[in-house]
Amino acid sequence: MRAPRARSSDALYPLRPDDIDDEAAPDDGEHPAEEARAARPARDPGAPTQADRDAHSTTHLPFRSWCDECVQGRKDAPAHYRTKRGAGEVPEVSFDYAFIRRDTEEEVATLLVMRDRDSKSIRAWALEHKGADLAETVNRAVAGVQQLGYRGRVLIRTDGEGALKALRNAITAALPDGATPISTPVGESASNGIIEGAVKTVKGVLRVHLLALERKIGATFPAGHPVLAWLVEHVSDIISKYMVGLDGKTGYERLFGRPVREEGLEFGETLHWKHRATQDMNVVLDARWSSGVWLGRRWGGIIHQVFANGKIHEIRGIQRQPRDARWRKAALEAITATPWNRAPTAEGELRVLPPLAVPAAAAAAAAPEVQEEPEYNPRRVFIKQADLERFGFTQGCRRCILMRSERKAQGVKHNDECRLRVEQCLRDAGDPRVGRVERRALDELDRRALAAAAAEAAAPAAPAAAAAPVAADRAHFELEFERWGAAPAAAAPEDAAAAAAAAAAAAQLEQDARRELDFERWDASGDALMRLARAKGQTLTRAKGQMSSSGDASASVLPDVTRAQGQTFAVSSTTTPYIGAAVAELYSPPRVTAALPRPVCGQQLHRSGLVAGSTFDLLADESGVAWDFTRPGDRKRALDRLRAEKPYLVVGSPPCTMFSRLNVNLNAAKTNKEEWGRRLREAEVLLVFAATVYTLQVSAGRHFLHEHPAGATSWAHPSIAKLRARGGVGAVVAHQCAFGLETSTEGGGRAPAMKPTRFMSSSPAILEALSRRCPGDHVHAPLLGGTRARDAAVYPPGLCTAIARGAAEQLRRDERALYAPGLHAVRGPAASNEVYCGAALGREKNEDDELAAWPAHDVHDEITGAVLPPSLVRQARAEEIKFMLDWGVWERAPTAECWRDTGKAPIGSKWVDVNKGDAANPLIRSRFVVKEIATYKTDDFFAATPPLEAFRLLLSLAASGARNIKIEVLDARKAHLHAFADRMVYTQLPPELAAQGFCARLVRCLYGTRDAPRRWEAFLAEQLVALGFAKGRASPCCFYHLRLGVRCIVHGDDFVLSGTAGALDEVKAGMHERFLLKELGRLGGDQGELRELRVLNRIIRWTPLGLKYEADPRHGEILVRGVAGAERTLSAPGTPSKDFDSPKVGAELPPAIASLFRSFAARANYLAMDRPDLAQATKELCRRMSAPTAADLRALGRVARYLVGAPRVVYEYLWQHAPVLRAFSDSDFAGCVAGRLSTSGGAVLLGAHLLKHWASTQRKITLSSGEAELGGIVKGFSEVLGLQSVARDLGVGLKPEVHADSSAAIGICNRSGIGKVRHLAVAQLWVQDLVRSKACRLFKVLGTENPADLMTKPLARAEIDGHLARLGLSHAAGRTATAPRADAAVDTTLAERLARQRSSERTPVHASSR
Secondary structure: OOOOOOOOOOOOOOOOHHHOOOOOOOOOOOOHHHHHHHHOOOOOOOOOOHHHHHHHHOOOOOOOOOOHHHHHHHOOOOOOOOOOOOOOOOOEEEEEEEEEOOOOOOOOEEEEEEEEOOOOOEEEEEEOOOOOOOHHHHHHHHHHHHHOOOOOOOEEEEEOOHHHHHHHHHHHHHOOOOOEEEEEOOOOHHHHHHHHHHHHHHHHHHHHHHHHHHHHHOOEOOOOOHHHHHHHHHHHHHHHHHOOOOOOOOHHHHHHOOOOOOOOOOOOOEEEEEOOOOOOOOOOOOOOEEEEEEEEEOOOOOOEEEEEOOEEEEEOOEEEOOHHHOOOHHHHHOOOOEOOEOOOOOOOOOOOOOOOEOOHHHHOOOOOOOOOOOOOOOOOOOOOHHHHHHHOOOOOOHHHHHHHOOOOOOOOOOOHHHHHHHHHHHHHOOOHHHHHHHHHHHHHHHHHHHHHHHHHHHOOOOOHHHHHHHHHHHHHHHHHHHHOOOOOOOOOOOOHHHHHHHHHHHHHHHHHHHHHOOOOOOOHHHHHHHHHHHHOOOEEEEEOOEEEEEOOHHHOOOOOOOOOOOOOOOOOOOOOOOOOEEEEEEOOOOOOHHHOOOOOOOOOOOOOOEEEEEEEOOOOOOOOOOOOOOOHHHHHHHHHHHHHHOOOEEEEOOOOHHHOHHHHHHHOOOOOHHHHHHHHHHHHHHHHHHHHHHHHHHHOOOEEEEEEEOOOHHHHOHHHHHHHOOOOOEEEEEEHHHHOOEEEOOOOOEEEOOOEEEEEEOOHHHHHHOOOOOOOOOOOOOOOOOOHHHHOOOOOHHHHHHHHHHHHHHHHHOOOOOOOOOOOOOOOOOOOOEOOHHHHHOOOOOOOOOOOOOOOOOOEOOOOOOEOOHHHHHHHHHHHHHHHHHHOOEEEEEHHHHHHHHOOOOEOEEEEEEEOOOOOOOOEEEEEEEOOOOOOOOHHHOOOOOOHHHHHHHHHHHOOOOOOOEEEEEEEOOHHHHOEOOOOOEEOOOOOOOOOOEEEEEOEOOOOOOOHHHHHHHHHHHHHHHOOEEEOOOOOOEEEEOOOOEEEEEEOOEEEEEEOHHHHHHHHHHHHHHOOEEEEEEEOOOOOOEOEEEEOOEEEEEEOOEEEEEOOHHHHHHHHHHHHOOOOOOOOOOOOHHHHOOHHHOOEOOHHHHHHHHHHHHHHHHHOOOOHHHHHHHHHHHOOOOOOEHHHHHHHHHHHHHHHHOOEEEEEEEOOOOOOEEEEEEEOOOOOOOOOOOEEEEEEEEOOEEEEEEEEEOOOOOOOHHHHHHHHHHHHHHHHHHHHHHHHHOOOOOOEEEEEOOHHHHHHHHOOOOOOOHHHHHHHHHHHHHHHOOOOEEEEOOHHHOHHHHHOOOOOHHHHHHHHHHOOEEEEOOOOOOOOOOOOOOOOHHHHHHHHHHHHHOOOOOHHHO
């Protein structure tokens, strides 16, 4: 049996900083352990098991807040830490004295503590007294140093105190290899902080173990007792073996290179030890085993030290005794041996010590403590480092920050947002740990509920203090039974106070009863029931809302259990006859129950057989009592009432605010994280309690109804997911406007509110009654704003009626009507656990979460929003369905199978329809998409996409060699469907194929699943490599065929290839065998080849002089139409930075205009990827997205008006040979007036072909123009080296160059060392190494000839045209043959607003724009 090491589960057992016993450090930096201590919650998240307590009691390491000894012995502040010893330093060992005693004692015990700086091991001994005159003390210290394994020079450090100096000199002289003494000034313990921290740790752990030992035997040890001397050595041994430092290792591991492997024992326990075997084979009659007291092991070893027969025995074999036999006070009192005197008694002599004192706390007789089961807080999934590397680190989570930087994070917990995100990722990935944790938590909840019910059944009578309410209730029932002459025997109160309270309560209840009771009103149902009872030979007696029956009227008595008002009774030959089934409501005031009668005698019974039961409202129930279910007491009282009442139906609606995605998006960032976490935990407590109530209802054969918004995150909570997966439980989504829900409008009127709501129930009849959707004949009022959302929380009358009708129908189906012969009818299994709303409307419709868009009359383009022709959409969808059926994309599976395998409903799905052509020539493409969109970043679902410069590089390489190179474009049809699914995914079937109770289990990857792009990428790479291609390393979507000289880049499902005609034909033939391809055309100058082609919506043309490339013209047309309008053209697009920060910037734009501004600015920024003349201007626009002003709107107008006169810019890739890869870089200095940041700009060309350009704001303020230019050069180096790597993937080796116009920056790069710009050392030294190694050459260019100047500042039209020409670009007019046209439905609000603004302000035109 091994001693367990400290568990790393921070979720249940947070470590204290003191447990990370490291070296002291200066106060110039904050250590993560101190942050961990500040972030530790006030209470532990859960209680330990007995196995956890046993494992912890052997070492009491690390600190556990649930351990009383740890809290009382080591509850103090965290220590500081120092850095590790550098290589080549001499080992250092420190010594110091420590003294211990109790508050009531005068004499102290002396300890000698040793600490090794390198291994951080601690050794401690108890001494007879302080000083170096004892040879035993010096010998033990020397042996301690030698056990550390040091040979050669060692530094011995102590304080400057005389006794310590004498001890240090004695140790130095006794070491055979010599040592160097070091002393620190007297009284300055901080200078020897290593040993001071060790002393503090030893005292703390010693105190913990002493408290634990004393509590086990019920006695206290004086400071001079021999047991404490042995305990000191034991404590130092376990500190070195089990206390983990910042590097994740213990002192033992640093010394011996492996973790400790030994049996975990508790100090002072009585055990059996094995005698050493004698060499005489005839000695067989002596006992081989004896009993003794275990006093620890020799430091750093495995030899046990056991006290027996008046001396210490060092042995190897031991055997533990049962738990109740381990702790013997007499055995510990008999210990007389000390570490310096291991055999204090002679043979036959017994040394007797004074008996141990009884602890003061145990001296007085204490009342027996009632052990209550702690509130259950389930343990969560332990999040590993590998999980975070797989699913990504959470921004803002302190533990993620520490783990990402490879710093120890003991004591720091993941915040709730991080934990929920990672748990959802694990759940989606099918990690079995999530299922185990959820099952364990729910099983524990079930166990506790059953245990509480059993304890309630076996509980004794209530004490006298609680007799008053019980007596009052019983007096009430006695009054009613006395009315009919069948009063049971009265229960005598146990004391006068209880009797008086009962009498007062009974008098009040009698007055209420006289007003309520009316014995002359008997309804037909009651008469019929009485006739039925007489027919069976029974006699009925009626109480307030109740009836009882028996064969003898005089034998009718009240049941012993006092039942709450609204109790459900049932008819049987032996029990009280059934009158009505109670309906209880959880977390709400009377809503459904308000439409049902209370079980009051004389009141007409409801035809349905339903009666109103209890309500448990968070504000006030039917009795005016508020329930706080975050308190265990209120939850227990509610469960007690529900067990007594046994309601037929429980309607639950827990608070949903914390599970609303809208609430999270709006308020999470505004609320303090601790407060938000507290609210979320309270909401989860309420949700789990509701699930517990529902489970009890289903287990008892009764029903429940749970309601929450359809989009609430609570439906994925483990407690609700497990309940939904239970047999006989189904769910339905309905619109509350179909039940009459209305809310206020802005004009003060009323209008219907849709409010999509999901209902979950064990009653199929209730779900069928709730299967209503919006008929689509009215307009809905939004629920946002004012008190509309709060008003919509009230159930409309139609909804309450539908629930009541459904419950009555279920009651009839369950044979629980008035004449039912038994208490509970057995319910057969439901045919399906899914109820579809379409059944109520006479049609079928698969249920998904896309509620607001149902029903859809028009089909809109997913990109442009334009209405698509219905006939073409139907045709495209039919083709898609036929293809998926032919390829076997899915297998039809029962929905119950999905719940069984995943614990969740099938993933939603929808159609995505896009017009690939334009309005004149529509080309409709429809895709059936799974709505499993990745909402978090993770490498598992990552799929590479080649950068745009890779595509331009492919074109440039085609124009840089022989003129017989062609460009071929292939489209992989249904790309994602090529790959097979490697995980279990269930989704909803298309509406055209939907059937109740069935879903689709994917065989192949489908669009919309999170791993479909990754699986497609792996599939295409495997196939292309099989064809002879080599996969790129810098860009995994670039491929090169060495034998054929074919280059290929894959962008999504588009293959762009370059090579000779013969090579392309050979490659294409092989690809057709592996992919379902559509040939879009081949670009070239030969017969049958295209002269113009669209690739990635860019237009490529072949000319006798070379290739030409230009951007998608639709973006410029939309900007001109939507922003510029009828305004005249401008010659330049840029706006100086000072104009953005001038006093005339104007107020922030209204929300609607600001939204349009962001849309058009983003479109301009996308266009700028192909337009270097727009790069600087759009960069400034995008910096102002958060709060755009009127000045920003004017700047956007300048860009649009510039496009009126410069709609097209064409890249000219003329034929060239042996080109050089060049980068041009430039930077302004503090061009941003507000932030004083500089702007870097640059461009990379292959010969005369532009591959990439950029304009970016530097992140740091620079102190000079030279530093700003250095930043631009660093950016140029990184970009040109990146393109060099992409070219290498395409089979071309290029030598890069960087050109800059700053002599100061070039000088910094050409020299060695950091010089005077030390704060730029990293970037500077990196560039210097590249220049010195000639991996990338650096040249000077004139400022007027540097084309990168175009991307750093606003320029005039002449300068713009000049730089475009240097980049190989030119302006063009008109349209190309294959250029698509923008949709006519463009929002021109901005254009109209700008026109009105200019007309009203009459702002003169700037000189530079004329």
